[in-house]
Amino acid sequence: MCTVCGCASGETTIEGGMPVHSHDHAHEHGGHAHAHAPGIGAARMVQIEQDILSRNDAYAQANRQHFDERGIFALNLVSSPGSGKTTLLCKTIEALKARLAIAVVEGDQQTANDAERIRATGVPALQINTGKGCHLDAHMVGHAVEHLRPAEGSLFFIENVGNLVCPAAFNLGEHHKVVIFSVTEGEDKPLKYPDMFAAADVMLLNKCDLLPYLEFDADLAEANARRVNPDLTIFRVSATRGDGLAAWLRWIEAGLETQRARHAETVDQLKARIAALERQLAER
């Protein structure tokens, strides 16, 4: 692992065969700058008291700052494999792309299939292949943001690796985690994988067009999710048929509007501060 930026020397690649990024710092692999003679070794304990994920959290904070400084609204889509995340994302993009600038980061262990599906909708997308990795981390996403350069006031989607366990622990700097739970799974999934449902702010119950053909109790599924996280905002949707998507789209647009307004307010405050400083200088 690179000790300067934390790049794993492992298998993570960004589409096009690029490594996660080009290093402008030298890696120090093996060998110390000076040798230590085997003298009298003094053994002692050193306090660290740091969260194991503190480095990821620092990258996440930097990503979040990048988004906030540009009025970008970032969502991290998480689910088990096969819940319909990519289809949902494509339909969401189709509905919003005329009004909003959108960019997408796709995380999968292998293939660029999902990024290609997103690009077919006409918006920029970048695939990250995690190799054996089971989740995206904030460092990978930071590099993807550098490559994609999402526009000011735009919508930024991160489609995480299909996995209900690991992505829960890794903050990427997003404003909300959105968990997609399809009705072809079991109603008790929120109880089996509570961490993800606790970490999410929004749950989309997808494939609801199939409910008449299944023995799936949607009310029980929602109750289980709320048992873990009573504050969840829940939408019942069918990505393929479009049922219920309008409410989800309104939620996204309201979130982006809030984010843009917050950004505009910051910019206005800075402009006022600059104007005040200029007046002070002129009065001297």
Place this chain on the structure above:
Amino acid sequence: MHEMALAESIVQLVEETAAREGARRVSCIVLEIGQLAAVESEALRFCFAAAARQGVACGAALEIRDVPGSGRCGACGETVALLTRYDICPACGHAPLEIVGGLEMRVREIGIESSEEV
């Protein structure tokens, strides 16, 4: 499942500290892992051994201190033991409780043998 990523982060934190302290060898690493943190201790040990193989933490003993889950009830104010995130308050039946312990994933301290120039 993400124990490999955790192991790599631990090794990185330990190696940074060891370099700063001029350590020649890291003899032990003390972790605090909450029982609600979805971390398998045995998987973490296995991954740590692989992740630490080439550095100063190679061969260090990993001491994992389990932190039991505990939650505070927003309704009756009791603090109770939690086995899952969504346990019901045994005193009043309220759920979910505010988790106050059991989500920790921390490196507490390390034991080092420092090198002294002769």
